[in-house]
Amino acid sequence: xxxxxxxxxxxxxxxxxxxxxxxxxxxxxxxxxxxxxxxxxxxxxxxxxxxxxxxxxxxxxxxxxxxxxxxxxxxxxxxxxxxxxxxxxxxxxxxxxxxxxxxxxxxxxxxxxxxxxxxxxxxxxxxxxxxxxxxxxx
Numbered sequence: 032x033x034x035x036x037x038x039x040x041x042x043x044x045x046x047x048x049x050x051x052x053x054x055x056x057x058x059x060x061x062x063x064x065x066x067x068x069x070x071x072x073x074x075x076x077x078x079x080x081x082x083x084x085x086x087x088x089x090x091x092x093x094x095x096x097x098x099x100x101x102x103x104x105x106x107x108x109x110x111x112x113x114x115x116x117x118x119x120x121x122x123x124x125x126x127x128x129x130x131x132x133x134x135x136x137x138x139x140x141x142x143x144x145x146x147x148x149x150x151x152x153x154x155x156x157x158x159x160x161x162x163x164x165x166x167x168x169x
Contacts, residue, residue, distance in 0.1 A: 032104050034059055039096060039103050049092040052085060056096055057130075064097040064133040070124060080123045086158050087118055090147040093131040094162040097145055109167035111143060118160040126151035141166045 040056050043049070052074070057065045066089060068074075074085035091113065096103075098111040129149050136144040143164040149157040 032061055032101070034061070034100070034104055039100075042103055043092065043096065046092060046095070049088055052088045054089050054092045056092075059096060059100065061100065062134070064093055064100070065130060066093040066096065067128060067130045070127050070129065081129075083118075083120055086120065086129065086149055087160070089129055089131045090118060090149055090158065090160040091116070091162070093133045093147045094145050094160070094164070097133040097135060098143055098162070098164040098166075107169045109169045111164040111166045114142075114163045114165040116160055116162040118158055120158045121156050124151040124157050125155055126153045128152045129157060136161075 036059050039059055043056060052068065053071060054066055054068050057067050068089045070081055074081050076082040094113065102108050102110065129151055131147050131149045133145050133147045136146055143166065145162045145164065147160040147162065151157055
């Protein structure tokens with residue numbers, strides 16, 4: 032598979048919510064996608080901790096990149112959309128940057144499952160998400 036990370040980044044610029052939240056696509060391979068996000072004031076909740084929605088947004092975009100990788104690399108497949116997901120928040124971040132790593136657990140013609148793990152730069156595991164994708168017709 033020929034992966035053009037600039038093409039992938041350009042495609043996801045249209046995901047305005049994730050881009051405005053500061054999510055960055057760092058590395059992309061068939062086995063793993065890595066995205067990151069600096070923690071800013073807009074990510075904080077009323078209690079002074081990182082909002083769960085900010086962590087979820089980082090996880091969700093990482094899932095979106097990985098689950099649509101074949102399509103973005105030229106395969107004649109449809110768009111993969113999130114069908115369902117569950118996220119477990121494990122601890123509050125201690126650092127100032129979050130990194131999400133995605134691995135594919137199962138990929139079929141129309142159904143796929145990915146695990147996205149988020150850590151802070153100190154190595155603390157912050158959350159784990161399982162995303163189920165549905166691939167539409169091309």
